[in-house]
Amino acid sequence: MQATDLRAEEAVGRPATVPGLGRPLRSEEMVVNMGPQHPSTHGVLRLELVMDGEIVVDVIPHIGYLHRCFEKHAEQMANYQQVIPYADRLDYVAAMSNERGYVIAVEKLLKIQVPERVEYIRVIMAEFSRIVSHLIAIGTYGMDIGAWTPFLYCMRDREHVLDIFERTCGARLLYNYMWVGGLSHDVTPDFQEKVRAFCTYFRPNIKELNDLLSYNKIFIERTANVGVLPAEVAVNYAVSGPTLRGSGVKWDLRKNDPYSVYPLLDFEIPVGRGEKGTAGDCWDRYMVRVREMEQSVNIIEQAVERLPAGDVRAAVPKRIRPEAGDVYVRTETPKGELGYYVVSDGTASPFRVKVKSPCFVNLSALPAMCRGAMIADVVAALGSIDIVLGEVDR
Amino acid sequence: MKEILIDLLGNEILVYTLMALVPLVWVVLFALFAVWWERKVSAHMQDRLGPMRTGWHGWAQSIADTLKLMQKEDIIPAAADRALFILAPYIVFTASYAAFAAIPFSAAYLGAEINLGLFYIIAVSSMVVVGLLMAGWASNNKWSLLGALRSAAQIVSYEVPVALSLLAVVMVTGTFDLQEINRMQSGSILNWLIFAKFPLLLAAFLIYFLGSLAEVNRTPFDIPEAESELVAGYHTEYGGMRFAFLYFAEYANMFAVSAIAASLFFGGWNSPFGEFLSGPVWGAVWFLGKGVFFIFVQMWFRWTLPRLRVDQLMYVGWKVLTPFAFALILAVGAWMLAVR
């Protein structure tokens, strides 16, 4: 008890002794549980907050409430194709990105090359899923801070994207669309027109969102200088995605470790610079997501212009039986760097599929962001990391 | 109105009771209306429709909800302080309701003729804090207690700028009696106090309005109840009819502060067209209409703005509004001296 007291005292900057008392001042830390059911933990997450009054001395996340044994299931599937629906359900908010990483990994093991049309459509779908995921992140973050209305606007815009998904593959949320070597369905003939219409519709809405939420003085007060994550700490924690870029590190796998047709497309990587507070605070991470949505719209417009003709099922192999070996493939999903480590033993079913989940890793940096903050700031910091428990727990 | 009723019925006690029931009836009806209206206003601001099925555009939704809440099991936590738990919603409601005694609904209707009307209102509406603290403490729940304590701190802090801005009005009009203040604003829209000593009383109105948002726990000052991390603050443990009562009490409080704003700054029961469309009944219509308009502005704020953190809220109350209110008093006093 003694050592903890002193640590708590030092953490809040108070001297550990009172003159004349003759011994260190004993203070009790209150342990408060946020979750597992809680309006703003974005899923079933239990945060154990060790508090000294209003100040949080430590945050201990407890996860595993949504563990659905993805890796064990993957080992027991009869073939590699059957793992794809499970991969969808990891980050159920941006399912297209999850599928993509896995199929690229298996294609590398099989050493097959997919047609260009497939690459472009995959890029378009992945960028749409980036927009969709960021809309939810922004909307729910606004709700955590107390602004109810932007969430509904984000949901409304999201419906347009889900309509496009439904036209293409029949599902709104979980698709089983990207197959090893190709896609399950080709896009409809009016795909280009619908996509262009969406891009025209969506750009002014980003501006509206900025006017309503991003530059609102109260929102800035709540999020600037809160939950600061310095760049070196972020890199050591292997944080990735907007959480890393918010700290000022310009690292995006689409540019720094390119895959697919990204080298042919022209877009920028937004980075947090501490415009409204410190670099690496919640506002920076939030703003990186808003700006990434704009960049995604650019990418989609370019890709849909260049969409070449072709057959999306041309390279889908009849039997998937890679030779023994392993591969690690990482892609830039909306949450960060999603990695699939696929180990094959030469049979038709995978030997091991391990997922490097960006939300899992980003969540491990939460204690580093929150020590010494207040409860409201823990909520703000947690919302700015943008976790989806499906991916954290797999 | 009091004279008419006394002539009619003879018994004074009965007459006073009837006069006291008028705002009660209004408050209950208004609360039902306000719940529906909040849902519709928020829905349309959020690009959706809100209740549509219970009657034309869902007007009967509040009635349906009340019926549902009345059937719910009355749960009191085992470790809760029973007496305080049951008493708390009544105290909150009574404190808000008592303020209606001194607010004139029209030239003919005033619950109680108190020549210290404004002073009485400020004093009595502070009792709401007692009720909230009781609710938070009696629930025997860490989250409720935190919410109640924050609420108490918030309301007590914002009493200061509210009282100071109302003091500016008193300095200009020279009286605490609301009926007198309303009579001084009759004639034309330019007599309304918001235009008097322009722009000083406009500043007083703005300070008052912001302070009153904090008094009724509305966004951006709704830390005590809607904070995502406190679940539901001081009314976490309340369910069923008790919760409905606390909810109604909140709307009663909202209407009370809106009514004061309308009375003091916007002419109260005076018609904006001067003599046209004025009279005892029309006066009530104008007064209630202005009150409802301010309620709409409060709802508009709620669905647009995020909420402040508790320390930022206290900062705004003590370090921004209070100094401004003091400066305002000085300015009004200086103007009045200069004019004389």
Next chain:
Amino acid sequence: MIPQEIHDALRTRFGDDILGAKLDGVVDPFITVAPERIREVALALRDDPAMRFDTLCLLTGMDYTGGKLGVVYHLASMALGHKIVLKVDLAAENAHVQSVESVWKTANWHEREAFDMIGILFDGHPDLRRMLMPDDWEGHPLRKDYKVPEYYNGMKVPY
């Protein structure tokens, strides 16, 4: 730096603790390291100015069947852009390996998960407890010979 150069640099520095490598004919070249020296190797890889592996992308616990376990480390360098894979082989009866938590903080949670799922013990880890399964669960679920328990705290598990 290409994998051959990384392997040569490590060999020069750590000699026989580098147990082997497979650099050609595989999609991802890897280097096998002795389990008792993995922390020093990791520190060298992170701090050497020519290598600067500042990111541990993934730490995977493996069950290779036949009583063999292993840990696979995927390292990447944000500063210099190269990648390498390290592998450590362990025997199931004595699955101890040095923890690299002091080198990359991210290993804290990854190692807890490897312990939880495969049962590998990381020496020097400050807080090695289960990550995804409940704290009082028995067994390590991702082992190939894992049998789902009948009952957990009185509740029937398979349904």
